[in-house]
Amino acid sequence: MNLLRLVAQSMGYELVSRNKDTSLNFHLLNLIQLNKIDVVLDIGANLGQFAQSLRGSGFKGEIHSFEPIKAVFEQLQHAAKDDALWHVHNHAMGSEIGLGKINVTQASDLSSILEPNQYGSKRFKKNKISHTETIQISTVDNFLINDLVNGTNKKVFLKTDTQGYDLEVIKGAKQSIKQIRCLLSEISLIPIYAGMPHYIESLQVYESLGFIVTGFYPITREKSDLSVIEMDCVMINKS
Secondary structure (H helix, E strand, O other): OHHHHHHHHHOOOOOOOHHHOOOHHHHHHHHHHHOOOOEEEEEOOOOOHHHHHHHHHOOOOEEEEEOOOHHHHHHHHHHHOOOOOEEEEOOEEOOOOEEEEEEEEOOHHHOEOOOEOHHHHHHOOOOOEEEEEEEEEEOHHHHHHHHOOOHHHOOEEEEEOOOOOHHHHHHOOHHHHHHEEEEEEEEEOOOOEOOOOOHHHHHHHHHHOOEEEEEEEEEEEOOOOOOEEEEEEEEEEOO
């Protein structure tokens, strides 16, 4: 094993035991198993990267992915077409049911209901708005109560990556909080959208609802000093 580690390091990689739980994917799979999760809600699905990573880690259960941008949704549909337990939905999630507008950026995974701020536009060159689309918005409560068969009886893993809109998603899940056993939210140490909550505000909201942190996983950093811009925050519900 020492020889394998040396070879990996010489190529710029590091070998890590699964038991150390240093990988986000393995950590999520462990939480899903420990909490006997019935269904994963993948909000802000983009092209289906999160659902595919769960499948690659060994999760075989029910996934519902939500993506509001029409052209991106069509690619998501294609990605999920051969997976009978992966269901896709062409709408966003928020605090209320209705219509909204989303800013579609040059890089589709940076699209948001919020507008990029000055720092976000400077740091991420493809965070420029190409056009806006009118989208449907639903809520987690509505989905679990009215749209998902036996939804109110299921243990839920909620992943929300909505580029600054995650707290609005949580506002629309107030009736379902006790069902949400695990939560993954992208939180911002340096906001890149106008009106985006700072990570301290996000953590305060999540903790007030009974969630405690099980892991922080940096996503992007400032190139000049490696300070963290965004990170995935993984939580479990202790209420």
